[in-house]
Amino acid sequence: SAEPGGPYRVVLLGASGVGKTAFANIFAGAADSDDCELCGEEVCEKEIEVDGEPATLTLLDTWDAETDNKCAQEPCMQTGDAYLLLYSVTDRASFLRASELRISLRCVHPAQHTPIILVGNKCDLVRRREVSVSEGRACAAVFDCKFIETSAAMQHNVWEAFHGMVRQLRLRRESK
Numbered sequence: 001s002a003e004p005g006g007p008y009r010v011v012l013l014g015a016s017g018v019g020k021t022a023f024a025n026i027f028a029g030a031a032d033s034d035d036c037e038l039c040g041e042e043v044c045e046k047e048i049e050v051d052g053e054p055a056t057l058t059l060l061d062t063w064d065a066e067t068d069n070k071c072a073q074e075p076c077m078q079t080g081d082a083y084l085l086l087y088s089v090t091d092r093a094s095f096l097r098a099s100e101l102r103i104s105l106r107c108v109h110p111a112q113h114t115p116i117i118l119v120g121n122k123c124d125l126v127r128r129r130e131v132s133v134s135e136g137r138a139c140a141a142v143f144d145c146k147f148i149e150t151s152a153a154m155q156h157n158v159w160e161a162f163h164g165m166v167r168q169l170r171l172r173r174e175s176k
């Protein structure tokens with residue numbers, strides 16, 4: 001559905017406390033209104049350059065991890081062109097939650113063309129780590145999606161995740 005160059009709708013998914021808001025804040029930058037005209041509380045649209053070409057991303061941080069209301073959650077599962085599936089490497093429950101969300105996404109998007117990146121955030125918290133890099137990588141392999149570890153606190157690999165997303169969206173477009 002997305003046009004070449006976007007805007008692509010990228011949805012942040014994951015358990016409460018894994019760093020979705022931190023990701024959205026980095027994406028929105030200094031929240032300078034000139035810099036990001038279309039930014040609200042939960043939605044931010046921005047043009048970024050990836051591999052020398054512009055791409056417009058609409059980032060949605062609308063996922064309500066607390067609610068058990070499936071009707072409230074479903075729109076998030078359906079409206080994305082791509083998904084960043086976050087967990088915290090310091091929280092095994094959030095890793096298991098990411099697996100459940102991956103399964104739900106597969107039901108909603110049965111064709112394998114929707115890019116998903118499994119993101120292990122908080123990799124700066126070395127001594128509180130509960131999920132190893134190899135577990136994250138193995139999970140991504142099983143779920144047939146990309147994998148990256150990030151630290152929103154250190155601004156490490158966050159833009160790499162967004163850029164990886166754009167590359168996958170472009171590949172998908174070319175292969176159509």
Ligand code: GDP
Pocket residue numbers: 014015016017018019020021022023121122123124125150151152153154
């Ligand atoms: P959300 O519920 O998924 O939106 O999670 P938040 O973005 O609100 O993050 C929850 C808490 O974790 C906040 O106190 C953040 O400052 C903290 N946090 C988020 N990302 C990181 C990270 O990469 N490293 C560390 N050390 N803390 C983080």
